[in-house]
Amino acid sequence: MKHLNKLIVAACMAVGLNAHAQDENNPWAVSFGVNAVDTRTSTADDFGDRFSEFFNAKDHWNIIPSVSYLNVSRYVGQNLSVGLTGSVNKIDKLVVKGDDGERSVINPGDVSYYGLDASVKYSFMNMIGSKWFDPALYVGGGYTWMDDNGDATFNFGAQFNFWFTENVALTLQSGYKKSFEDDRMVLPSHFQHMAGLTFKFGGKDTDKDGIYDKDDLCPNEPGLKEFQGCPDSDGDGIPDKDDQCPNEAGTAEFNGCPDTDGDGIPDKNDACPDVAGVKSLQGCPDADSDGIADKDDKCPNEAGPKENGGCPWPDSDGDGVLDKDDMCPEVKGTAANRGCPEVTEEVMKQLNDYARTILFNSGKATFKEETYEVLENMKEILKEYPHAKFSLEGHTDSDGSNALNQTLSENRAQAVKTYLVEHGIATDRLRAVGFGETKPIASNKTRAGKAQNRRVEVKLIKD
Structure with missing residues (x-):
């Protein structure tokens, strides 16, 4: 037993390296329990005889009533683990074989037993697809002492783990330790059986969400298993890392963002999130379908152009020409004349009937008193056609010189224009314009003819 402390210290040093599950997540494992040593195999006549009383614990197994083995192992990948086992026992049942070939069990005097063994173990758990039953085979070697005698051994055997939880298992193991000396007085070859508990550890879970960092896509934020450790703050089934609106429940169609009004436009892009609208207007409605959102439309129920705030252009005079295009918005006209009334032949005849009755003082460009009423009537007619343009043409008879008559005709035409301009x-x-005596409409040889030639005519100017 003097080497027992050395074995315990070595095992504890191995445990102290780190801790967690015997796989990629928890690569470390510690096992401890009881062990039983059976020396009968050293007296076997053949291979089959070694197992003839394999389970005869009462007669052959050496067991001490305390924790008698400690194993530390580490997962290295590909279902393989390497481990170190320290074990202690008391040999009070040593099977010997006499010269007559008969076996007997003797007490050699409570011989101390201790061993230190290394092994490589292959697990079949993944191969069989089980989540709790973990069978394995191992092979290895070590050194075992019986009192002060010791020898190296070659070891192999089987192990069965029954996982209660992810990290705790019941472990049963049986192995054969072949002594290189195989001398009963030094160290006979023997079976060693073990039963105990195994604890897996060593995996890192920074955010404590139960998902190891190795498998956690969000190792610094507590999350859900179905999202590989990532959180879903709004509970919409879309992890925050893929959710464009992580604090508002939404749909996968809109990458986790809501669409409150159900118009197919997520709220974050919807200028009117509570009222169904159209995509072209950022989710706002357009009741009159004029391409202007109702919120910006001064006439939301009447289609109209943007230039007029969404309202239809008015036609104040009802002539079919919109006010914006109507040169005479308050007077009925025609489209051909840009909304202004057409100056008809009847109107022109009336203007000229008045114009021919304009009376000037003899040889002058001033009006006789009775002419002002005529000029007023002409003004009123011109006001009805605010965008029509007219030519006022002055004419004289042949009395006097041509130069004098030309000047007089110009002055009289200008006098009529001046009056009309001064009156609106x-x-x-x-x-x-003046034409002097050049365009007579009657003979200048008679008094009546001269009276007709002294006149003012009105002509419509057409663009």
């Missing part, structure tokens, strides 16, 4: 007719609508 735009100057750019009127043109004053």
